Amino acid sequence: MTTNSTAGSSPQLCTKCRTQEATHDQRSHAVCVDCFTKFINTKSVKQLGILGKETKPPIIPNPSGSGPPQIGTRRYLLGLSLGVSSTCLLQLLHENCQFQLSKGRPAPFELTVVHIYNDTFTTPSTADSLLLPHKTRYPTFTFLSHPLSSSLTLPSIDWPSFLSALSLPPSPVPTLPTLLSSLPPSQASQSDIISLLTRHILLSLTLSTSSQALLLGHSTTAIAELTLSQTAKGRGFSLPWTINDGLLSLPNLSQPVLVFHPLRDILRKELVEFTKLTSPPLTGLIPDVEKSNNPEAHQVLNHKDLSIEEVMTRYFADVERSYPSVVANVARTSARLVRIFDEDRKGCGLCGMPMDGEGDERWRGELGEGDVGDEEGETEEGETRRREGRRWLCYGCQRSALG
């Protein structure tokens, strides 16, 4: 990323301002630090402007009990994975607020930042301590850590049907490890279901914290990866709901939630560069910074331990390095796919996305029906479950939950 000027030759000037030395690569233009930072800022501010237009400040009753109602402040919820993109978004939202405050204007929004942690491995106190540096650095924002197991009681998932498909009793509510061990053992299935549960929690927290939008840190590269990984998981039909900005309804949620990706115009490698340019650098806030920066570095020992997302991240790290415009083009084009839903049909019991009746009718690629056999204790009962599951699970969820 960083352009090295050859020893002896005069330093190359920034192609934008033509005053400072060019040290960074911005879409194949050599630019200086300031112009690069400005580029990142402009790209995010543009999206935040669109978000501001889509969310009106809430009207709150006058505290004195009489008089005209007052205009409140917009409220957003940010999903913080502690990776590069969501940390950059946190910083950029902070800078945006500070800029407005420095102009003597009120803060443009209030922000609740939520980190969902997998309580199978992480204790609540560890999760809290992970957020300590963030709380110190961004004192105006509210920080929450939330356990993944809290998804087990969410009404937006059809738990009775899901548990029966996994041959688990409907009550008591299973523990997270029990649930995960009832899924197919592959990393591809486990991580897909975990990301679905995480999404459910974020959407429901957006409503319970009275936030007007859920902000996700996906970069252009992440959206391109998501496009291809959702395709690879058989979730092509629900793709427009996963990658596009806009209102998202889930079964049993009181109202649709606005989901927004403010960093959709910035490549991951640009964000990685940005983490080093803030003062102090953001790298201290990202626990696994090495892995985030260099997804190809660690060796694959067994492909079964890789998730589909990891395969995509590795693939796009390579494409992004050599062909950044191809990455941007994938993200831009997939955003043009339209959302189709049949109002008469219920959403998928697990992911909540619209079900594709017509797709099921046309599908002729049934996977070796009846010959899966007894390899892993698969019985006729397993077959019946599969058939049952098909009625209320979408294709992608059937694949991840039932194998």
Add this chain to the structure above:
Amino acid sequence: MAPSLCAICKIERAYIKRPKNHAKLCRECFIRVFEDEIHHTITSSKLFYPGEKVAIGASGGKDSTVLASVLKTLNERHGYGLDLVLLSIDEGITGYRDDSLQTVKNNAVQYGMPLTIVGYKELYDWTMDEVVQTIGKKGNCTYCGVFRRQALDRGAKMLGIKHVVTGHNADDVAETVMMNLLRADLSRLSRSTSIVTGDNRSEVKRSKPLKYAYEKEIVLYAFHKKLEYFSTECIYSPEAFRGSARGLIKQLEKVRPSAILDIVRSGEDMARLVPGESPSSCGCKGQKAQAPVAAAVEEGIGGCGSTNGRTPGGEMAALDKQIRENEEYAELEVDVTKKIPKPKQGEKETQRELPIRTASAPSKGGRQVLGQCKRCGYMSSQEICQACTLLEGLNKNRPQIQI
């Protein structure tokens, strides 16, 4: 440990682990289940009618050899009543096609099917060897691909046949879905998964009975049925994009064996999400049970299948460059609807406001209209079809070469 038994017959020793779902089967059950699945694809998609004369596009490679063998078996077993013939294209590639054609000739004898060979030389007066001599190895696949599509149709017409089946398998279709996403080609994406291409407006329809069959299973089937096929790759260079997509889906298959089928499913569903592609565009006139038909002059599925494990190269770089250039031009575009600032007082008025044309111009991005090529009469959305355009370029160069 006792040897495991076949999951289907539970009598024979399991010999084969199905690549598709890792079921352990004996040799006979694998062959049977492989054929049964293709029978299911054919019957559920209503690909053929009794008495239909069908040409099998035969290259001598594994896919078309297996297709010919399976169709012969199923035709006899289930009484399809098909009149099957083999149709081969001789591209005129010494050391590749001349050898593989010998394999097709042997197959014709073994399966008792008449064989017709159509040559590029007789159709276009050019062999691929001559094309490569003229234009070099770079980009020659474009010529070969365009010529082949027409050649198969013309060969079929010569034989009075209206249906050509090709050996495209699930890996090919999945690869095409990924490739079209990578190069952001939504209109090809919407056509690439159809099992039947070419509708009642075109004279010859194409179908892919092996659309849901895994490449690895095709190889296994050919091996266990002891079929004779030709496995050398084309000696001229392949498409880089396809190679990159192929590498990706092979990775995904390792992580989750069903991924190839899941991509095909996503591709089928996403075809209906492409803007402007109404769900009824399949030409089946509401008969849901029938196979959807994609009206396509070219289906965008590469025909030579000789691109195993290639890395992305010039093609991806060229696309990257092209997108970047387009973006730069877009930045230079002037928004003509913007108000032109009035010249300050005292300044001479140099610009005169022109009335803005309000009538909507014919949109460029509309659906293609299928017509006929003015030169050869082949169906084409342009005045002159692709093959004639390419030939014109080639013929211009011919005299110079001869000198």
